[in-house]
Amino acid sequence: MVGSRVFGVFRGRFRAVMTAVVRRVLRRNVDPNGRGAGARFPPVEAMQVTDVAFDAGHVFDEELLALEAASDTHRPHAEWGPEYEVVKAAFDPLFYLSRNPDIARQALDPVGHYLRAGARENRDPAPWFSTAEYRRAYLKGSAGQQPNKVNPFYHFLTEGRAAGYAPRAPANYDAFCRSIGSDAHETSERVRARMEDVRDRLRRGELGEMVMKATALDPLIGRSWRAGLRVRVPPASNAIGVRRIGHLIDLQHQAGGRRAKAVIVVDGRKLGVGAPEIEAIIERTIANVTADETVVVVLDGLGSVAHLNPMVRVVHFGLAMPRAKDYKPGRTLVEFIRSLRPEIVVNLNAVLMNKAMRRQGRAVAASSVVYQYLPFDVTRDAAQLGSRYYRAIDVHHRVIVPTQAERDHLTHAFTLPEAQSESIWIACDEHAPPPFIGLRTEQVNNAPN
Known part of the structure; x- marks a missing residue:
């Protein structure tokens, strides 16, 4: 009986201490305007999607293309700073919304969502950029800590690109790039150009026309169109392939670069x-x-x-x-x-x-x-x-x-x-x-x- 009473007192005091700690943290993270101080951006607004015209030679997914067009014409709240415009200029809303159906269902502003929460959740703003890989490769602090206040995509657009950083940087990426006679930034630009070329031909060119004709015979082909928005350029766009090639290059060096x-x-x-x-x-x-x-x-x-x-x-x-x-x-x-x-x-x-x-x-x-x-x-x-x-x-x-x-x-x-x-x-x-x-x-x- 005494043991149960002591345990009950301890549990009550522990709950009181934890409640006080949580309240203090919440008070510290709330600014005078009622927003969390950790979220340095205004709330994410919903876009107006009604009666929005979209530009596409081949219409595979009217709903998704309408969301993309709404994102292009969306004007955010005045509290958004210059970071929003810099990111939006290179942002791929069609890709972001297709990869994140939870954002598309609510018709949320994809750029605002990425700045406020998407980067922390390691969501990618474009098929040629990896938030997680870029943060791991270039944004680690002196003690190995990752500075959460730095947006990886914004950092790449304002500083990383000029410094020659790679938008996708899996393990052994530098060794892989050297094996094909290129540096990381040049290789990434070539991969990006290839991705955009295939995407454009899918949306407006003969490739898209062929897919639409095939869709008329089998509707499932058209339903897989969203997966085609993330064009892959193997092996450069495959993290496992890049790691394997980099490892093979090191093994070949150890073997003297000749057969046995x-x-x-x-x-x-x-x-x-x-x-x-x-x-x-x-x-x-x-x-x-x-x-x-x-x-x-x-x-x-x-x-x-x-x-x-x-x-x-x-x-x-x-x-x-x-x-x-x-x-x-x-x-x-x-x-x-x-x-x-x-x-x-x-x-x-x-x-x-x-x-x-x-x-x-x-x-x-x-x-x-x-x-x-x-x-x-x-x-x-x-x-x-x-x-x-x-x-x-x-x-x-x-x-x-x-x-x-x-x-x-x-x-x-x-x-x-x-x-x-x-x-x-x-x-x-x-x-x-x-x-x-x-x-x-x-x-x-x-x-x-």
Whole structure:
């Protein structure tokens, strides 16, 4: 009983303190005119949409085009400052309203909404400008804080464009632009011009006429017109594509910018920790291919590469990898390996490579002979053996196991014929024939360029 009474008193006092704090914050953020001080702009007004003429050669969506025309002729309240006119001159109301149906339903002034709330919510004022990417790239404070009072689009129009900033700046964008012989601002301007050209041809040109004729046959085509307002110019307008290209460029630099005859993929945690079978495989590969034609790709950790032949090119895959949730490193790994055009790919049971082989393994096997190393714990585990070997047997040309016992177990577990069991190589057996004798040269020679 006493405990419940004490808890009730504490809860009452806590509620009183929180109420006082909220009231103080509200009093501090309200100016004499009754507006929140944090919102430095007047309220967003609704537009007059009735009897508004719109200019378009092909009318796909009368309601949306009427809203665009109303936005062009809308005169905001006199309290709006010069920031409104600067932003409106480059603003794309048709794009903004099509991407934000909640604003379109209320017929709110899109420019006023962007200045007052849209920028804080990371809404984009035009298809060629990314509010979130620009803020992250150029508007961070000294302590990594983002100044909320700076409108990203206004900053770009008044300062950023003259400074050469990119309106869309995903990770690795500078490296991507350098790879095509251009800087970030020039590339962005070319993408913007391309977007506007396609949009104009869709609204007023032959492209739009063709879409309207197709719409007469299938109305669903016309309903997808709003999606066409955001023209994409791949890969420059795709953040994931730009990140992947920038990462590939860094990997190519680490590889010396030239091809390799053999690529060895290994987890960094397994290097220099006393794994004799892995060391034996690397040494045998280098001995049969030559060191200067071998690339060792280190995944998941740096590892110790000091013991490797100094002629071997070592690529640390994860050093420049974008830390994004939507980034798929397995695909980039496969693209990088294929760009080296190797004859041999040796996967030393690297986790990321195992996953990539299950998804893009056929692409690797189409141009290279793939070797899969199976450690002791895999060959003795039926579940892992089934997923690592049996399901991927068509993309792994050869298999490497630690000892003769694992080779016998694998042969027995899958009832392999003698001819196929010869493709299983023993890593630590110095008397075993090198695994790279009898390569499928006809497959490598016929591989696509």
